[in-house]
Amino acid sequence: MSQSDVRVDGIEATPFAPSDSDRIAASRHVPAGHPRNSSLGDLFAEHVERDPDRPAVTYGPVTLTYRQLDRVTNSLARRLRELGVRPDRLVAIRADRDLSVIVGMLATIKAGGAYLALDPAHPASRLRGILEESKPVALLAEAGADDPSGLGIPVITVADHLSDAVRDDAAHDVRTDGGAGPEDLAYVVYTSGSSGAPKGICVTHRNVVQRTRDTDYIRFESGDRVAQISNAAFDAATIEVWGALLNGAELVGFDRDTILSPGRLATALRERRINTMVMATPLFNQLAADDPSTFATISQILVGGDVMAVAQANAVAALPGCTLINGYGPAECTTLATAHHVTPMPADQLRVPIGRPISNTTCYVLDDTLRPQQVGVPGQLYIGGDGVARGYLGRSDLTNERFLPDPFGAEPDQRMYATGDLVCRLPDGSLDFLGRADFQVKIRGFRVEMNEVDATLLQYSGIxxxxTVADADTRSGDKTLVSYYVAAGEGPPHTGDVMAFLRDRLPDYMVPSRLIRLPELPKNANMKVDRALLPSPATSAPPADDGAGPAVPDVLDDEIAAIIGRLLDVPSFGREENFFESGGQSMLAIRLLTQVGRRFGANMTLAEFFEDPTARGIARYVQQRAEVAAPDPQTFAESAPGRAGEGRP
Structure with a gap:
C-alpha cells in the first residue's frame, strides 16, 4: 500500500506529505551491531560464555553466578520441554518477588516458550479466568502450591531445580535451546479490559531486545547492580530483569516490606550498592515526597506508569550524581516508548514531559483522520517501531482495532499502536501527556479499564x-477510583459486603476507595450516563504536619485513630475500624505507617499492619516496641512536649 493511498480501519487517512515530517516525533536510529535478530536465550548465553563467574542474580542470602543461573535454568528448561513447551506455548508462573520467578522466566525462554506471570495476590476467580483463556502447558510455583484453576495444569516446583547439586553440576552446562526466534513470543502480560475481562498482550523476543539492549534512555552495563522491585505481573519487570541479564549486570531482589518503607529502602539501596532502578510513578511520588534522599545513592532511576509530580521530580533531579528519567509507554509497546531526562523545572510547571521516542521508535500525534498535528495541538498518540507487540491473545477483533498499519512507516507492513492517550508536541520536540481519550486510567501505575470495575459491581445482586470514575486525592495527589451505584432492591446493600465482594474478584488497585449510592445515575438525552453530572466526591484538607515526641499510652488508640481519620477523611474513625474497609489503600497505608514511625519511633511494616489494620492494632504494636526502652507512664507523660497528657499528631 502506498503512502498516497492510505486507509486504516475504515478511516480514509490524509496522505502523508514530506512537509509533515517535522510533525512526526521519530527516533528510527538503531545502534550499530544492535542484535535485532537475536533471541533472549542467545543474548543471555553470550554473557554465560563471556563472564560465567560474574554474579547474575541475588535474592536474600542467595547469589547465583551467570554459570549457576545457566545450569539451574537448563535443568528446568529440559523438564518444560518434556511437558511439551515449544515456541508460542505458554508457561504460567505463580510467585512474586522471589528467585523462582527469575529462574522460571529464563527457563521458559530457553525451552522455547513464553512465560505468563501471575500475581498470587489476585483473586482466585481472576487467576482461573486467565488460565482458562491462556491454556498454559505448565504452572511454575513455589513449594506446596497447586493449580488454582482446577484445569489439571501440571505444577512444577521451581525450588527442586535450585539445589546446590544442580547449580554446581557441570552436566547442566549443555545449553537448552527450544528454537524460539525473534518473532516468537517471549511473554504474555494481562491488563484490565474494557469488556469486563482482562486481556493478554503478546510480546515477542524482538520487542524485548529492542527495549533492553543498546538503549539510549538508560545505560545497562556489565557489573551494574539493578534493583528488582516490580511485581512480576507488572510489565516494568521486563526492563529490570532483561535489562540486567542481557547486559551482564546483577539483578538484586527486594522484598515488598522494604520497597514500601522509605527508611528501610534507603538503607537497602545503599547497603546493596544499587545503581539502577525502575519504579512505578505513584510509589516514586510518595517516597520522594517523604524523603528525596532515599535515592541519593542511585545513579539512574527510570520512573513510569503515571504522571510524575513536579516537586518530587525536582527534588530527586537535584541529587548529585543521580539521573532521573520519566518514561512513558503502554504494555502493548513493551513497557516503554518515550523517555525524558529530568532537569530542574519551574515550580509552577504543571507536568513533567514524557520526552522523545527512544531508539527505533516512532511517535505520531494524529487527529481523527490520522493527520499529523502541529506543535501545541492535542492529538492521539500512535506508536510504531520494533517495540510494538504482536497483539492480544485470542482477540483478533481487538488486535485489529488497536494495532493498525503504519501509514508513515519507512518499511512495508509496519504497524502502529493506537494508545488512546492525548498528547501534544512541545516546541523542543518532546511530548506532553494530556490524559486519556477514553475512560481508561492508571491507578498506582497499573492500567485500569473502569468498565471492568463497573462490570464487576453489576455482578453483585444488590446493585x-x-x-466508576477517577478522582484526584487532594491529600496525596494520587488517583483513586470512586464508584457510583444504584441499589437493585428497596434497601441499600451493606458497603462492607460490596467491598468484600469486589476484593474477591479484583486486584487491590482496582477496588474503589469509595462507594457512593445514588437514587439514579444522571443521564443525557441519549440515555447514556452523563459523568459530568455525577456529584463530586467529598474531599478534605491535607493532614496536619506530623508532631514530635511520644504520646501518653492511655490515649494512644485515640491519637492513632485521629491520624487515620485525617488520612481517610473520616473524622470519627473508631479504634476498632478496619483501615481498608473504610477506604484505605496501600499507598495511604504507607503514608500512615510513615507518620506512625515518625510520631512514635515504631517502624511497622505493611505485613505487620495487615495482621490487624486498626488503630488499636497499631497502638498495640507501638506499645510492644516501647516496653523495653520506654520509662513508666508518669515519666513518659512528663517528658512529652507540650502539656502532660496531650499528644500531637
Whole structure:
C-alpha cells in the first residue's frame, strides 16, 4: 500500500506529505551491531560464555553466578520441554518477588516458550479466568502450591531445580535451546479490559531486545547492580530483569516490606550498592515526597506508569550524581516508548514531559483522520517501531482495532499502536501527556479499564447500575477510583459486603476507595450516563504536619485513630475500624505507617499492619516496641512536649 493511498480501519487517512515530517516525533536510529535478530536465550548465553563467574542474580542470602543461573535454568528448561513447551506455548508462573520467578522466566525462554506471570495476590476467580483463556502447558510455583484453576495444569516446583547439586553440576552446562526466534513470543502480560475481562498482550523476543539492549534512555552495563522491585505481573519487570541479564549486570531482589518503607529502602539501596532502578510513578511520588534522599545513592532511576509530580521530580533531579528519567509507554509497546531526562523545572510547571521516542521508535500525534498535528495541538498518540507487540491473545477483533498499519512507516507492513492517550508536541520536540481519550486510567501505575470495575459491581445482586470514575486525592495527589451505584432492591446493600465482594474478584488497585449510592445515575438525552453530572466526591484538607515526641499510652488508640481519620477523611474513625474497609489503600497505608514511625519511633511494616489494620492494632504494636526502652507512664507523660497528657499528631 502506498503512502498516497492510505486507509486504516475504515478511516480514509490524509496522505502523508514530506512537509509533515517535522510533525512526526521519530527516533528510527538503531545502534550499530544492535542484535535485532537475536533471541533472549542467545543474548543471555553470550554473557554465560563471556563472564560465567560474574554474579547474575541475588535474592536474600542467595547469589547465583551467570554459570549457576545457566545450569539451574537448563535443568528446568529440559523438564518444560518434556511437558511439551515449544515456541508460542505458554508457561504460567505463580510467585512474586522471589528467585523462582527469575529462574522460571529464563527457563521458559530457553525451552522455547513464553512465560505468563501471575500475581498470587489476585483473586482466585481472576487467576482461573486467565488460565482458562491462556491454556498454559505448565504452572511454575513455589513449594506446596497447586493449580488454582482446577484445569489439571501440571505444577512444577521451581525450588527442586535450585539445589546446590544442580547449580554446581557441570552436566547442566549443555545449553537448552527450544528454537524460539525473534518473532516468537517471549511473554504474555494481562491488563484490565474494557469488556469486563482482562486481556493478554503478546510480546515477542524482538520487542524485548529492542527495549533492553543498546538503549539510549538508560545505560545497562556489565557489573551494574539493578534493583528488582516490580511485581512480576507488572510489565516494568521486563526492563529490570532483561535489562540486567542481557547486559551482564546483577539483578538484586527486594522484598515488598522494604520497597514500601522509605527508611528501610534507603538503607537497602545503599547497603546493596544499587545503581539502577525502575519504579512505578505513584510509589516514586510518595517516597520522594517523604524523603528525596532515599535515592541519593542511585545513579539512574527510570520512573513510569503515571504522571510524575513536579516537586518530587525536582527534588530527586537535584541529587548529585543521580539521573532521573520519566518514561512513558503502554504494555502493548513493551513497557516503554518515550523517555525524558529530568532537569530542574519551574515550580509552577504543571507536568513533567514524557520526552522523545527512544531508539527505533516512532511517535505520531494524529487527529481523527490520522493527520499529523502541529506543535501545541492535542492529538492521539500512535506508536510504531520494533517495540510494538504482536497483539492480544485470542482477540483478533481487538488486535485489529488497536494495532493498525503504519501509514508513515519507512518499511512495508509496519504497524502502529493506537494508545488512546492525548498528547501534544512541545516546541523542543518532546511530548506532553494530556490524559486519556477514553475512560481508561492508571491507578498506582497499573492500567485500569473502569468498565471492568463497573462490570464487576453489576455482578453483585444488590446493585442495578454502576459507573466508576477517577478522582484526584487532594491529600496525596494520587488517583483513586470512586464508584457510583444504584441499589437493585428497596434497601441499600451493606458497603462492607460490596467491598468484600469486589476484593474477591479484583486486584487491590482496582477496588474503589469509595462507594457512593445514588437514587439514579444522571443521564443525557441519549440515555447514556452523563459523568459530568455525577456529584463530586467529598474531599478534605491535607493532614496536619506530623508532631514530635511520644504520646501518653492511655490515649494512644485515640491519637492513632485521629491520624487515620485525617488520612481517610473520616473524622470519627473508631479504634476498632478496619483501615481498608473504610477506604484505605496501600499507598495511604504507607503514608500512615510513615507518620506512625515518625510520631512514635515504631517502624511497622505493611505485613505487620495487615495482621490487624486498626488503630488499636497499631497502638498495640507501638506499645510492644516501647516496653523495653520506654520509662513508666508518669515519666513518659512528663517528658512529652507540650502539656502532660496531650499528644500531637
Amino acid at each position: 442495578r447500575e454502576a459507573v
